[in-house]
Amino acid sequence: ALPSRVTISIQLTPLRPARFPSIERDPVFSRENQYFQSQNERYEAAVRKAVHLQKKMHEMGWTESGPEFKYIYRAVSGDIAFLLHRIFIRSISVLGSDKQIAKWIPLATQHKLIGSYAQTELGHGTYLQGLETTAVFDITTQEFILNTPKVSAMKWWPGDMGRSATHTVVFAQLYINGKCYGVHPFIVQIRSLRDHSLCPGITAGDIGPKMNFENVDNGYLMLQNVRVPRENMLNKFCEVQPDGTYVRQGSQKINYFTMTTVRISLISDEVIIPLMKACTIAIRYSVVRRQSKLKPGKQEAKILDYQTQQEKLLPQLATAYAFHFINDYLQELFNRVYREIRKKNFNTLPELHAFSSGFKAMVTQYSTSAVQICLQACGGHGYSSLSGLPSLYTRIIASCIYEGENTILLLQTARFLIKCSRAASAGQPVPPSVTYLAAVKPGKCPAKNKLEFLSPDIYTEAYQHMAARSVQRMGNGDLIQSGVKKHDAWNQCTVQLAQAAKAHCHYITVKNFAETVEKLKTEAGIQKIMKHLCDLFALHGIFSNAGVFLHDGYVSGAQMDMITASYLDLLAVIRKDAVPLVDAFDFTDKSLNSALGSYDGQVYQRLYEWAQKSPTNKQVRMLDYIRATLCISQSTRCLLFF
Numbered sequence: 001a002l003p004s005r006v007t008i009s010i011q012l013t014p015l016r017p018a019r020f021p022s023i024e025r026d027p028v029f030s031r032e033n034q035y036f037q038s039q040n041e042r043y044e045a046a047v048r049k050a051v052h053l054q055k056k057m058h059e060m061g062w063t064e065s066g067p068e069f070k071y072i073y074r075a076v077s078g079d080i081a082f083l084l085h086r087i088f089i090r091s092i093s094v095l096g097s098d099k100q101i102a103k104w105i106p107l108a109t110q111h112k113l114i115g116s117y118a119q120t121e122l123g124h125g126t127y128l129q130g131l132e133t134t135a136v137f138d139i140t141t142q143e144f145i146l147n148t149p150k151v152s153a154m155k156w157w158p159g160d161m162g163r164s165a166t167h168t169v170v171f172a173q174l175y176i177n178g179k180c181y182g183v184h185p186f187i188v189q190i191r192s193l194r195d196h197s198l199c200p201g202i203t204a205g206d207i208g209p210k211m212n213f214e215n216v217d218n219g220y221l222m223l224q225n226v227r228v229p230r231e232n233m234l235n236k237f238c239e240v241q242p243d244g245t246y247v248r249q250g251s252q253k254i255n256y257f258t259m260t261t262v263r264i265s266l267i268s269d270e271v272i273i274p275l276m277k278a279c280t281i282a283i284r285y286s287v288v289r290r291q292s293k294l295k296p297g298k299q300e301a302k303i304l305d306y307q308t309q310q311e312k313l314l315p316q317l318a319t320a321y322a323f324h325f326i327n328d329y330l331q332e333l334f335n336r337v338y339r340e341i342r343k344k345n346f347n348t349l350p351e352l353h354a355f356s357s358g359f360k361a362m363v364t365q366y367s368t369s370a371v372q373i374c375l376q377a378c379g380g381h382g383y384s385s386l387s388g389l390p391s392l393y394t395r396i397i398a399s400c401i402y403e404g405e406n407t408i409l410l411l412q413t414a415r416f417l418i419k420c421s422r423a424a425s426a427g428q429p430v431p432p433s434v435t436y437l438a439a440v441k442p443g444k445c446p447a448k449n450k451l452e453f454l455s456p457d458i459y460t461e462a463y464q465h466m467a468a469r470s471v472q473r474m475g476n477g478d479l480i481q482s483g484v485k486k487h488d489a490w491n492q493c494t495v496q497l498a499q500a501a502k503a504h505c506h507y508i509t510v511k512n513f514a515e516t517v518e519k520l521k522t523e524a525g526i527q528k529i530m531k532h533l534c535d536l537f538a539l540h541g542i543f544s545n546a547g548v549f550l551h552d553g554y555v556s557g558a559q560m561d562m563i564t565a566s567y568l569d570l571l572a573v574i575r576k577d578a579v580p581l582v583d584a585f586d587f588t589d590k591s592l593n594s595a596l597g598s599y600d601g602q603v604y605q606r607l608y609e610w611a612q613k614s615p616t617n618k619q620v621r622m623l624d625y626i627r628a629t630l631c632i633s634q635s636t637r638c639l640l641f642f
């Protein structure tokens with residue numbers, strides 16, 4: 001067992017960024033009364049924090065890629081406003097010409113404007129071809145005229161739109177001489193830089209209460225004959241020339257590239273960090289909370305000593321590590337493809353789109369389920385906002401919806417896999433990440449005892465077989481043909497297609513975790529612990545989805561019993577290291593903001609102290625009202641009685 005506060009110096013630098021006490025102690029970044037604030041109070045506090053952060057960054061010379069910003073973002077990202085300003089900047093960086101970048105990026109990075117990303121409409125979020133906002137090219141004035149032709153075309157959801165943004169990237173159907181060229185991005189000013197009032201032709205406001213994201217003023221936007229210069233259409237890849245000629249380089253879908261980049265970047269900040277926080281809170285609480293007795297006459301047991309509690313929480317801990325590693329894999333994939341795209345080579349874009357879509361869907365869905373399990377594993381106190389778990393859950397669940405609803409994205413991945421499977425079967429070249437699709441052997445899992453299922457080769461092979469079979473089973477010729485036949489066949493298979501996409505991503509995650517552990521150059525003890533976590537992540541996936549591994553007999557019923565035995569044995573092994581493994585995430589008490597997860601374990605005192613801050617404990621008038629009501633009811637009851 002590792003010492004309690006061991007520094008697990010594994011090569012996971014984002015897990016262990018440097019600490020910045022000055023930031024920790026900064027009262028502006030305090031999260032102390034957050035759970036008692038209204039939506040409006042949360043938003044206004046978020047704006048104060050954002051402004052303060054920009055001042056600090058300017059004074060201290062910090063950059064968004066620097067350790068200080070990363071630390072703040074990890075600690076208080078859920079509290080800072082202008083989240084979508086970063087996506088506004090990213091849109092211009094990836095879709096804007098050099099001239100547009102030179103003009104707009106300095107204004108944005110110096111916060112001389114506040115940006116937003118206005119794509120989703122009341123009537124359409126998923127189906128981008130159905131967006132109804134229009135941008136008509138006026139050749140006489142060299143402008144685009146933007147309109148919201150009907151209520152369903154109103155932009156609805158864009159972050160920072162409600163009160164903050166002065167500019168936004170509006171996605172609209174481009175029309176030239178009556179012909180539609182599809183969805184394109186346009187920079188539109190929506191509020192005055194002088195007094196923040198709405199610009200002519202602009203109607204905007206806040207969309208109202210949500211499950212979470214109170215630090216973001218998600219808003220609505222209507223445009224009425226709003227004119228922008230021709231130069232405001234982001235034109236790195238698509239351009240309207242002065243004479244109205246439309247020129248495009250590469251895929252028509254390149255205008256969707258911002259989403260691809262965000263799907264990869266949000267995984268770390270908006271999904272893995274909350275998952276790690278939830279694991280930290282639930283596991284620390286589970287070694288403090290004692291409930292019931294394991295043996296008569298003994299002290300009440302720590303709830304983490306119950307096998308069921310271990311089976312709830314430890315696979316989520318293993319998932320947090322697995323997803324941290326896959327995040328590095330995806331970032332490397334993105335960097336490789338983006339280098340090619342900048343050279344105007346779009347050949348690898350389909351693979352990046354398929355992977356970014358599939359992993360965004362799988363990681364957000366599994367992590368959201370994991371945070372819910374952590375919340376429920378803490379019993380009644382987990383349901384208290386003061387545990388920090390409800391806000392982690394209501395925030396992370398949104399990641400299954402925004403930046404592409406998960407089902408839609410899994411179907412995009414499936415579309416790519418089916419095409420690769422057919423190409424591989426025909427002996428045509430396919431990307432290295434999917435060459436396994438051509439190698440499906442009917443075979444049987446060779447493992448003969450439960451210990452052999454702790455071999456990464458054995459379980460990775462089982463995942464590869466399951467994924468290849470899931471994809472190949474769907475790869476019949478009808479699915480990608482054109483015409484009605486394809487659409488009918490496709491829709492009748494979408495449940496299994498989504499499963500095949502998830503199976504592919506799960507296999508890649510297991511394979512990547514095993515390869516990463518193999519390469520870990522750390523103290524032998526750390527590598528051994530990481531191997532346990534990798535084994536647990538892999539066997540948990542088989543244990544939880546036994547049917548797909550048993551389906552074609554690759555794994556037998558007897559072997560499934562061996563897998564279950566090894567899986568349950570691992571729980572007791574990892575239980576000993578559970579606390580150091582969450583300590584390794586190195587969240588401060590302030591960043592956790594949890595009465596259950598604080599490092600000193602003083603749960604009950606903290607719950608009571610924090611509850612005293614509740615305004616409901618201060619509203620004497622309300623208590624008087626309740627007493628008066630009770631008096632009335634008692635007198636009524638007396639009359640009735642007599």
Ligand SMILES: CCCCCCC/C=C/C(=O)SCCNC(=O)CCNC(=O)[C@H](O)C(C)(C)COP(=O)(O)OP(=O)(O)OC[C@H]1O[C@@H](n2cnc3c(N)ncnc32)[C@H](O)[C@@H]1OP(=O)(O)O
Nearest residue numbers: 119125126127128129253256259260266353402403404408
């Ligand atoms: C720091 C982060 C904080 C987060 C805070 C929250 C911020 C949230 C912001 C948002 O939510 S912004 C809005 C997000 N909206 C979406 O993600 C919309 C989802 N919908 C789509 O992406 C598309 O509509 C679709 C589902 C992909 C379908 O697109 P379309 O109907 O146009 O194409 P298809 O017919 O399905 O496919 C045609 C062809 O195009 C390829 N393709 C599709 N998308 C992309 C892409 N992004 N990149 C590259 N290629 C793409 C697709 O693979 C097909 O290719 P082929 O198979 O024909 O070769």
Ligand SMILES: Cc1cc2nc3c(=O)[nH]c(=O)nc-3n(C[C@H](O)[C@H](O)[C@H](O)COP(=O)(O)OP(=O)(O)OC[C@H]3O[C@@H](n4cnc5c(N)ncnc54)[C@H](O)[C@@H]3O)c2cc1C
Nearest residue numbers: 117119120124125126157158159398401402403404405407
């Ligand atoms: C917190 C939050 C922040 C957001 N921020 C922004 C922002 O800053 N900018 C922005 O532009 N947008 C933003 N959005 C909007 C978000 O991008 C959309 O809500 C998201 O893309 C889902 O689209 P939708 O709402 O139209 O869902 P729908 O597509 O209507 O989904 C409803 C159901 O229909 C199903 N469905 C739809 N199409 C198909 C299909 N073809 N096949 C099978 N099933 C289908 C879906 O799977 C889902 O189950 C935000 C949303 C949230 C929740």
